[in-house]
Amino acid sequence: LTHPDPRYEPSGLSLIHAGRQLRAYGLLSGLEGNLSLRLPNGDVMITATGVRKDRLTPADLIILSPAGEQTHGLGKPSSELALHLALYSAEQTVSAIIHTHPPIATAFAVARRVPVAGILAESAALLGGVALVPYHEPGSGHLGQSAGEALQSARAQLLAGHGAVTVGVNIQDALVRMELLEKLCEIQLSADILGGAKSLTSDEVEALRNPRAKLN
Ligand SMILES: [Zn+2]
Numbered sequence: 001l002t003h004p005d006p007r008y009e010p011s012g013l014s015l016i017h018a019g020r021q022l023r024a025y026g027l028l029s030g031l032e033g034n035l036s037l038r039l040p041n042g043d044v045m046i047t048a049t050g051v052r053k054d055r056l057t058p059a060d061l062i063i064l065s066p067a068g069e070q071t072h073g074l075g076k077p078s079s080e081l082a083l084h085l086a087l088y089s090a091e092q093t094v095s096a097i098i099h100t101h102p103p104i105a106t107a108f109a110v111a112r113r114v115p116v117a118g119i120l121a122e123s124a125a126l127l128g129g130v131a132l133v134p135y136h137e138p139g140s141g142h143l144g145q146s147a148g149e150a151l152q153s154a155r156a157q158l159l160a161g162h163g164a165v166t167v168g169v170n171i172q173d174a175l176v177r178m179e180l181l182e183k184l185c186e187i188q189l190s191a192d193i194l195g196g197a198k199s200l201t202s203d204e205v206e207a208l209r210n211p212r213a214k215l216n
Contacts, residue, residue: 006110010047011037016056019047022100023054027178032163033100034078037171040086042066046084049074053100079139086144087167089152096171101163102182104189109158115181115188117156117199120206123184125208127156127177130184135160156181 013152015035022028022035033053036046047053048060062073068085070077078084084097108115114132117123131154147165150157156177157165164181168174191197200208 012040012058012061014044014171015047015061016100018175019053019056021175022098022178025179025182027102027182028053028100033098034080034084035099036078036084036097037169038095039063043071044084045060046077046081048073048077049079049097050076069160069172080143082107082139082141082144083147083165084144085139086148086163087151090148091167093169094151094167096168096174097165098167098178099159099163099165100178102178102185104185105164105182106162107165107189109187110161113161115184116197116199118186118199119191120138120184120187121200121204121208122214123180124200124205126180127154127184129156130181131155131157132161133157133165136160138162 016098018035030170031050031052032049035053036044039045043067044064046062046064047056048062051060060075062070062075062077064070064077068081080099083099087097088094112132114130116169117127117129133146133150138147143159147157151167155167159165164178165183166174168177173213188197
């Protein structure tokens with residue numbers, strides 16, 4: 001089935017599905033969180049504000065030009081629209097963004113502590129690093145600017161005193177990073193109680209990023 005409204009196309013359905021998954025994985029509660037995609041024509045599709053992201057319908061998806069002008073959808077775009085637009089503008093390879101407040105990752109964000117991605121092979125390979133973005137008022141242009149700068153070094157970010165952001169080439173890519181970020185924070189916390197996590201060596205991390213290096 002096809003529908004002329006682009007919100008019904010696969011892009012929109014992938015956002016609706018990801019919202020349900022975030023809730024099912026314990027990464028989302030209440031009305032919090034926002035998800036977006038950069039569409040093939042450069043427009044941005046983002047979830048509306050004030051709706052549950054685990055019960056999204058096509059009517060809850062808003063489409064805007066890259067400059068932020070609303071072209072589809074009657075609702076009001078997410079209050080974190082400026083954050084999403086700043087991240088897309090900072091990095092052309094990013095096509096999907098998830099912002100939410102997962103419990104353990106947000107505990108790190110409010111403690112202003114960064115988990116060490118290099119303690120686990122999977123997070124070392126997929127997250128690379130985790131950035132801590134300084135506190136700015138949620139929804140502000142300053143928050144977007146700081147997050148855009150941090151994106152140069154990390155695909156997963158903790159927003160100080162607030163929550164977490166992950167980006168990807170599509171929404172499932174960003175979702176896997178959000179799951180992994182929460183898991184990494186959980187494991188770092190438990191390992192701290194057990195006397196502290198030991199990081200992989202830089203050679204071990206390099207081998208994970210470039211499996212062929214092992215053969216040389
Ligand atoms: Zn938030």
